Amino acid sequence: MIFHDLTAVKKMEAEYEKNRRLAFVGEMAAVLAHEIRNPLASISGSIQVLRKDLQLNAADERLMSIILRGKDQIENFMKDFLLLARPSPGTKETIELRGLVNDVVEAIRYVSDWHEGIRVELTGDDARISANRAEMRQLIWNLLMNAVQSISEEGAVSVCLARTSDPDGVTLRVSDTGAGMRKDVLQRVFEPFYTTRERGTGLGLAIVRRIVENHGGRVRLESEPGRGTSVAVWLSSRPEKKPVTADAASEVGG
Template sequence: MLFLAKRAGLIIASASGILYGLLLDLEYYGIIHPIYSVSLGYDFSAGYVLSRIFIHFVSFFVVALLINVAVAQEKSARSLLAKKESEFYQLDLLYRSIVQSVTAGIITINLQEDIKSFNKAAEEITGFSFLNVRNKKIDLVFPGFSKILDKMKNEETEEQSINRDEIIFSGKQNEDIVLGFSISPLMDSKANKIGNIVIFQDLTATKEMEREVEQTKRLALIGEMAAGLAHEVRTPLASLYGSIQMLKKNLSLDQTNERLMQIVLRGRDQLENLVKNFILLARPDLSNRDEIDVKDLTNDVLESLSYAPDWHEDIRVEKELCDGASIDGNNTEIRQALWNLVLNAVQSMPDGGTLKIETELIPSDNMNQYLQVRISDTGCGIEKNHFSRLFEPFYTTKESGTGLGLAIVNRIVESHGGEIKIESDLHKGTTCTLLLPRSRGITGFEE
């Protein structure tokens, strides 16, 4: 009866009362023998029968009404429970959607530092999937992170949280990723700490932009300095050079004085080159561009560099230069970029090695072509901690370097709409790759 409608309960109660009355009538008129009246000693009179029928009728209807009330309450409870379950399900979906949609990585860990949740952004940033790190220690994802958590435990603070901090994370491709993170305690309904929530973001691009802004500021300062240097230094240098040439021509110098005169002239040339580098770094020449045959230019650079003091016979040159590799650019600047890169390669091999230069035509999606120039050496290589500052002006690891070589190369390549990439293995060698756009209108490979 619990699952029947209210009307059905009343009908059944009425039917039960009628059947019970019929049963007593049959017993009263002797049609059937009463079972319990003899044993209980009841006087089976008409009054007794009517009272029994009345009492049972009332009892049946009271029970029916109580059952109807219970059924109504049960239905109401079921409806409320279903509504709460639906609301909980919707909230759970909303929570999961929010957690999975945010661009910040979110990790929850218990007090034993086991990972309990890992959202989609965390998977994309770290390269780990939740299935691979579930119930694993946080140090599996962030090596050394447990030390930060231990430091939090030892600090006598009420919140025991870190609002903002940064760590260097090594990705699956062994690239360094700068992560900004915060840690907050995870509490249960009774305000007891049950773990921690770690929220983090990839700040690598932001840090790179900050470095670019800083570099732009430096270049602007260098531009102002270059304008002054061009006038203040070149004028006396020209006078000095002319005077020394006149003295050298008119005076008869012995061997010692002749050598001293050459030292003065070389010093003047070094100052002149320094001024040129300043100007080139500050303001690349965007005009005066012609079609450049990079193959001929590379051969010219190698021939000129073979007479440089840093060149020696133990350097073996390998060339794979494709024909028709021309670009639209400033000949002087491209030559300077190649010179700087090849000179760096030569200087990295003081005991000899292999210098390899390759050029290749690369197609692109916009139907234009790019020229790729790869300059490789088998020299000392570059330490990993220097990579982030390779293109900074005045940053150098050489005892006699100015720190302008790679900065100038990067500036020239950028002004030509190209890209530069440097790869290096310590004690094995370095490869510099230039990607330069070719002349407009070219839509395919040249044979």
């Protein structure tokens, strides 16, 4: 009995420590956002104008794309940081998911992890949901990036949209035939800053989880080493839907 109580106290302490760390991350994100985002926006705008106006030779064109990739990388990192810090979702609108997925698929071909051995396909229904556009974009981006990064030589990434039997639900599933994950990795992937990649931030799936929670949805991750990974996100097409909870390590919801 006493032993049991101590365990509960330890658990509470750990939970408190985790929340304190998250609050700190939030404050840091706000400062970083301010200090980095504004100059980044001016740099990014100027580069785009220059790119249009300059006549670049092949070598300079390569340098220009390195700059643009670097800029995109910083921009995406900042977006992740900001989303992790923001407690509530931004304004919601009706989003046609297919179009949004297509946009992200187009953009993902310019990241440095992209290579020609990767095939991407999008299947399924036209699906409409009420959600925050920037957050949805970031969710799809993070899932696609992870899928792309898991494929070292040849492989496929598939995105499947489906309306669920619950008439208000939509499932977005991103699967890859990449490296997959061991069980011990799988259990930790949603933790902020948990990463196994050399240049990873460990924010991608923490953000996915946060966004899904913000929208009262659920996310479920399945993976097998050497075979690949599949992440299914369930979202409500109605904005006022109450959050649903889940407790399995590989399944979270808000």
